[in-house]
Amino acid sequence: MSETGATAILKEEVDIVIPTIRNLEFLEKWRAFFQPYHLIIVQDGDPSKGIKVPEGFDYELYNRNDINRILGSKSHCISFKDSACRCFGFLLSKKKYIFTIDDDCFVSITLFLRFRHSHGMRVRFQFYIVSILSLLFQVAKDPSGKEINALEQHLKNLLTPSTPFFFNTLYDPFREGTDFVRGYPFSLREGVPTAASHGLWLNIPDYDAPTQLVKPLERNTRYVDAVMTIPKGTLFPMCGMNLAFNRELIGPAMYFGLMGDGQPIGRYEAMWAGWCMKVISDHLGFGVKTGLPYVWHSKESNPFVNLKKEYKGIYWQEELIPFFQSVSLPKECTTAQKCYVELSKQVKAKLGKVDEYFNKLADNMVTWIEAWEELNPSAMAPKSDALPNGSAK
Numbered sequence: 001m002s003e004t005g006a007t008a009i010l011k012e013e014v015d016i017v018i019p020t021i022r023n024l025e026f027l028e029k030w031r032a033f034f035q036p037y038h039l040i041i042v043q044d045g046d047p048s049k050g051i052k053v054p055e056g057f058d059y060e061l062y063n064r065n066d067i068n069r070i071l072g073s074k075s076h077c078i079s080f081k082d083s084a085c086r087c088f089g090f091l092l093s094k095k096k097y098i099f100t101i102d103d104d105c106f107v108s109i110t111l112f113l114r115f116r117h118s119h120g121m122r123v124r125f126q127f128y129i130v131s132i133l134s135l136l137f138q139v140a141k142d143p144s145g146k147e148i149n150a151l152e153q154h155l156k157n158l159l160t161p162s163t164p165f166f167f168n169t170l171y172d173p174f175r176e177g178t179d180f181v182r183g184y185p186f187s188l189r190e191g192v193p194t195a196a197s198h199g200l201w202l203n204i205p206d207y208d209a210p211t212q213l214v215k216p217l218e219r220n221t222r223y224v225d226a227v228m229t230i231p232k233g234t235l236f237p238m239c240g241m242n243l244a245f246n247r248e249l250i251g252p253a254m255y256f257g258l259m260g261d262g263q264p265i266g267r268y269e270a271m272w273a274g275w276c277m278k279v280i281s282d283h284l285g286f287g288v289k290t291g292l293p294y295v296w297h298s299k300e301s302n303p304f305v306n307l308k309k310e311y312k313g314i315y316w317q318e319e320l321i322p323f324f325q326s327v328s329l330p331k332e333c334t335t336a337q338k339c340y341v342e343l344s345k346q347v348k349a350k351l352g353k354v355d356e357y358f359n360k361l362a363d364n365m366v367t368w369i370e371a372w373e374e375l376n377p378s379a380m381a382p383k384s385d386a387l388p389n390g391s392a393k
């Protein structure tokens, strides 16, 4: 039980991974929820720069020198000068669950957003109240008086099954106060293991640079009280700023690729990982959820800088999406590692002609798995009771 009485569920089975180029005062706003948990901080950029971590947290801090020392000749697979470096923390962790969050994300404020719905106050005026409060306090209580705990919501999402094969129109049937609707096949109501929980953001939405440029003042004030499973066979643009996953089921697929310094692309790290993770989850019979929890995303990054990082991704993705939609993995691929190595072969065969970058990326996907197996020797056996599609029971 933390100081505020918040329960720290599964605290021995969770690592919180934070990529950073800043001091970590933001942790003060999360102290009530994060203090019982172990943090893995991945410091990007200049390793000689000191990073201040508030007192009282249990953490490991790794900079680029540590990455080079620990991974040796494999360290080239970890990006430099891009939030993609966070996946080094996924590699090092020995825990079952990972929650990764950016250092400009705070506890979301839903009290006034729900108030707005019930009292019809003018949206814009409401949002200014919420913005001022969020800047002042950053911690909110929902109408039931409980503080909003994003990590707890992610763990609830991961601990309850997903329903990728048939859409439930009341959304997540495993949440309190809801269920499967009439007509939902009983043969599918057991659901499947949940591999990932994708949270969302109030205030600054995760828009690409062109959208940021044409809508510079747009803020997300819409708090949708829903968690839903992304249907099997459907891809989605994963964002890494408020994300949790089951490391034993899908960790090896959570490689955030080659981004940032020395690379032709940036800010596509989580999307790349999300596409790989989703096709592998579909193949292994796992589910992926999106929706609650929200975090309050506070920093607007520079759209012109972002455009320079993103522009190749904006046209490459028109070829990447059809590739991922056509991916088929053989039934011998019974673990995330095996799926990922097979996927790297298909990336090289089919995307190498889009740009030489994808040949390099495919090679680094293999290096990532080699590093994963070197640092996680016990991770070789299949972790799921899910059988690949078409396998005999």
Ligand SMILES: O=c1ccn([C@@H]2O[C@H](COP(=O)(O)OP(=O)(O)O[C@H]3O[C@@H](CO)[C@H](O)[C@H]3O)[C@@H](O)[C@H]2O)c(=O)[nH]1
Pocket (backbone or CB within 6 Å): 018, 019, 020, 021, 022, 043, 044, 045, 080, 081, 082, 083, 084, 085, 101, 102, 103, 104, 206, 239, 240, 241, 260, 266, 267, 268, 269, 270, 299, 300, 301
């Ligand atoms: O070179 C870098 C830059 C940043 N970081 C750390 O990564 C996260 C995100 O950084 P920031 O909030 O400044 O960037 P955004 O444009 O808001 O978000 C982008 O990052 C990804 C989401 O995680 C996605 O590409 C965009 O949404 C912070 O913790 C920075 O400290 C870094 O490690 N290295």
Ligand SMILES: [Mn+2]
Pocket (backbone or CB within 6 Å): 102, 104, 241, 297, 298, 299
């Ligand atoms: Mn940010």
